[in-house]
Amino acid sequence: MDEKNLSRRNRYQQESVNRSRRIFLKSLLAGSALVALDQLGGRRLTDALANAAGGTPTYGLPRFEPSEAVGKGFDQSVAAGDPTPTGAVLWTRIDPSLVTGIRAAPYDPQLVQWLDNSAGEPNDSVRRAIEEGKFLMVELAETPDFSEVKLTGYTPVWKDYDNVVKVDVDGWLEPRKTYYYRFVAKTGHVSQTGRFRTLVPEGADLASLRFAYVSCQDYTNGYYHALRFAAEEEVDFVIHLGDYVYESVGDPTYQSPLPDRQIKLPSGKSKAFTIEDYRTLYRTYKSDPDLKRLHERHAMISIWDDHEFANDTYYPAVAPDDSLDSDPDRRRTANRVWFEYTPARVRFDPSKGFRDSLRIYRSLKAGNLAEFIFTDERLYRSSHPCGEETLDRYFTAGCPRMNDPSQTMLGAGVSQQKEWFLNRMKNSDALWKIWGNEVQFTPLKVLSRYMNLDAWDGFAGERKEITQALKDAGVKNFLTITGDLHTYEAGLIKEDYENDPDDAAVGVEFMVGSVTSSNLSEMVHQAATNTVSHSNPVPSEAMDGIITQILGAATPLTSALVDKVAGELDTIIKTENPWIKLFNSNTHGYCVMELTPYKAAWTAYSVSDTQSRDAQKSLLFQCEVPKDQARIHILKK
Structure with missing residues (x-):
């Protein structure tokens, strides 16, 4: 030494x-x-x-x-x-x-x-x-x-x-x-x-750091095999990117939770609204043996996404699927219960309103090798740019407002988060800068429409502002880990996705599939069998529109056509989004990343089944990002 x-x-x-x-x-x-x-x-x-x-x-x-x-x-x-x-x-x-x-x-x-x-x-x-x-x-x-x-x-x-x-x-x-x-x-x-x-001290040399990350674990939708396998990994810690619980427990009139995974809320409603409702969710989820095993074996760093409160939520405490009116009491209740059940170094002040009672964005450093910067992309964000109807948010042609920098995910004007985030990124002296990010950062188009304006596509002006600021500051080794879409992806982050070549990329995004929540392939199966899950990554109405365009308006989706539609959807996404180098939305699991002074290695694992008590894991993807190079070297696909 x-x-x-x-x-x-x-x-x-x-x-x-x-x-x-x-x-x-x-x-x-x-x-x-x-x-x-x-x-x-x-x-x-x-x-x-x-x-x-x-x-x-x-x-x-x-x-x-x-x-x-x-x-x-x-x-x-x-x-x-x-x-x-x-x-x-x-x-x-x-x-x-x-x-x-x-x-x-x-x-x-x-x-x-x-x-x-x-x-x-x-x-x-x-x-x-x-x-x-x-x-x-x-x-x-x-x-x-x-x-x-x-x-x-x-x-x-x-x-x-x-x-x-x-x-x-x-x-x-x-x-x-x-x-x-x-x-x-x-x-x-x-x-x-x-x-x-425990970690190494800030600034100390560190030869390697290994962590797992997960997201989207609808209890009613399947068994937590992914968490059991993640618990067996030799890692320094685990990151949870949100949707630790789902506020919806399933309405039996149109949903079919697994028989031994049903949840009955004290309010009698199909969604959580009261403090006892939210507490019941956490008590039930945390009673799962696989989730308990994960917590017993590894420290977890957690942020939330939307379902810890309500689907597609935005400021000021609006749950658009339930009401377009602000519901500050429900939001503050959700904040409180998240705080009660999450071992995080954050403060909660019940005397303050929902916006100021709890701040979850924070950072963590591991020696001189890595800094992890976690953001909150729900509490302060703007409403959806093109409207709150389902097809305004999903599978939409878009609108001018999505390119307005004042359309904010991080909350300029009601939060100092954006300034804090950019300062942490630009001034970090760690080699790898890892962004714990809830929703997809890179664009995602399907059939020339935007798949999801609840993600960063709905905040494209702010996205470009952030990317340009990092590029102008010369930030290197910028990696984003993402959840939400229940899909595995590896993609290049660019300032101009239409014109910039791959070698002009600013960073790399690695998305993890869900633990149990439905993926795009399962949504195609739902359309053929006329079933619904409340943990779908996009609404059924949007998926129906995509299927109709793939098959043609006069062709009904049958079980025999399911694999054909799922395969074509996969091809369409890869073709229309060339910055996405790896894509899979037909399985569940977790990811592991290992950081060294020379490279970042990403490994994606899938589990064979979430609907039965038995499952096996398998290697899905593996790739590397060399030091100082925003490129993806694929080892297994």
């Missing part, structure tokens, strides 16, 4: 030692909580509540000992999120019939407290809450048997937030290590064991 890197490492290690003597604590409402401080008492808590050396808590506080079967009372298991070089956000939920948590009201949502070894013992109210079992004990170790605990603390169960626990241990751990964690209640109930891997 050269002298410069050795000095950097020594300096970082010293900073880590200093941080081990003190921790920056916040209440859940301000972002996370390792311990809580009663605002009336105003006294400091010490290592009695969190001991970096791993000893037994002092001041006579009880040590909670596991005595029940592992996982009993923890139906949603555990999860870790937003890893750093020295920690992650840890999450669980315990059954409220076993532990009744504390209310958020007595705790200052803006509380920020530095603690050190000179502080006194816990005040009476916090001691009582711990002794009464309203806190869980959290343990971290480097081995799954917890034979040598590295960190112990107590963290509140938040009654007002559906009895969840969120604790940020950033600042307590060592870089580039695997840690195991679990939660223990005073009752003896103990959670499943989770694990995560």
Whole structure:
């Protein structure tokens, strides 16, 4: 190791030692909580509540000992999120019939407290809450048997937030290590064991980084084989690009969810509207064994797309399929429940409106190798450029407004997100700049019409503005990972898609297929069998128009013609969109990307079946992007 890197490492290690003597604590409402401080008492808590050396808590506080079967009372298991070089956000939920948590009201949502070894013992109210079992004990170790605990603390169960626990241990751990964690209640109930891997410090050399990414997991539409296979991957973390839940659970009058995957909402409606509706969705989804396994094995970095609230949503809190009127209460509720169930280093303030209560766009760095920049493309975006009718949004000829830069996805005027995003991209000193992007960035035309103006085609003026800014700034090694369309794609990002040659590309987009949500090929089958799924990537009305033009108005679609239509649709898309080099919309799965100082390697995996309990995975696509070159070297197609 050269002298410069050795000095950097020594300096970082010293900073880590200093941080081990003190921790920056916040209440859940301000972002996370390792311990809580009663605002009336105003006294400091010490290592009695969190001991970096791993000893037994002092001041006579009880040590909670596991005595029940592992996982009993923890139906949603555990999860870790937003890893750093020295920690992650840890999450669980315990059954409220076993532990009744504390209310958020007595705790200052803006509380920020530095603690050190000179502080006194816990005040009476916090001691009582711990002794009464309203806190869980959290343990971290480097081995799954917890034979040598590295960190112990107590963290509140938040009654007002559906009895969840969120604790940020950033600042307590060592870089580039695997840690195991679990939660223990005073009752003896103990959670499943989770694990995560810390990152290398910012600026440090990193030989490789490997991550998986997924999107669009309609619970009612199939089994989570893709998540089970992704859990088995040896990766540093997993990225979820949105549609973690679907607000629609299926109307039995026209939909047929799998018999053992049906969800009944407390409101009795087919879509979530109330806080208990949204909580029911997350509780149900997180009870799936394959999703639990993924969370137990890897930290996850999550953003949302539309279905965490409602389909095709836009500012100000409009769900166009339900009403063109703003519904701020429903949007704020969806924000709150996403926050409750997502282990992310973000803040939620219930006193603010839907737009300002929660900000999910953020970035993460892994040494000097990569910076991940995640955006929110729903909360602040403009309405659809050509109207809100189905065929205004899908399979449409377009309109002038889509090319107006003020037609914004990122929210200029109501958010500083665009400026933040461009500054992060242009000023990043990491080799690879990875954009966590919800909807398709490159154009997609079918039969000379735009397939989807809910994606960046509906914001083409802003798209060109962004691409030009990155090109003018000389940004290299720009990669976009994308979900939403339930399709696998590898395509070149250009400033001018009609005239720029491939060697003038600015970056590369890699889209992942869905975990279970319907793809374009399945939509063709639906048209032949007169069935519908609420997780289709485009509305059935738009697909019917595409099929009619492919077959001719007088030719009805039959089962015998399904493969012919699907094949022709695939050919049409590749022909009309030459910047798309790989395309597949007839399977499900996940993607893995490995970054090195020399190249980015992308691998797409498919699963054989989402409708049965058994499935196999197979290699679908594989390609590489060389350092400093926005081109796609295809290895397998």
